[in-house]
Amino acid sequence: IMHKKLFMGVFDSMLVKYGAVMVGYSVLGLPVFGPGKEEYLKRVGSDGSAITRDYIRNSSLLINLAKAIGRLVISYKEVQQLAGFTTLVYEMKEVLKDLETGKYTRTQIIGKDNKELKLDQVNEMMRGTLIETEDFIRFTRVPVASPNGDVFVKEVSFEVRRGVNTVVT
Known part of the structure; x- marks a missing residue:
């Protein structure tokens, strides 16, 4: 189980750190290098500063979006962990309630x-x-x-x- 947890932790960290950023930069390159590049270049013209301005503006928006998605992934893992702990606490309360009411029966000793x-x-x-x-x-x-x-x-x-x-x- 620890090996699987390690693998999933590394995978989630890599996905959060690098996966969302790679998707963001791929989306950023679509106007200039993608299928509709002729329309974009006609609208902007050959003005390098306009292309750079669009790239910087979209870059900051998409990087912030990637970071937010990463935080959501981490939050989801933490909520799952909290749900597991909540279940354990609930089960412990049930056992204590059974002990208090005398419903607890000792397990048999088997030889x-x-x-x-x-x-x-x-x-x-x-x-x-x-x-x-x-x-x-x-x-x-x-x-x-x-x-x-x-x-x-x-x-x-x-x-x-x-x-x-x-x-x-």
């Missing part, structure tokens, strides 16, 4: 063969021996469980050396 484990069976799995050393902490075949007893990983083994932090996620 081997999809059988429900009793809490004392989970506590039995979590017992172990403590052997003190000076350089590291070693966990051998320990379960990873939530505070309410849901077992996330049945057995895991790892070692944490002094000065190293470990987060189990």
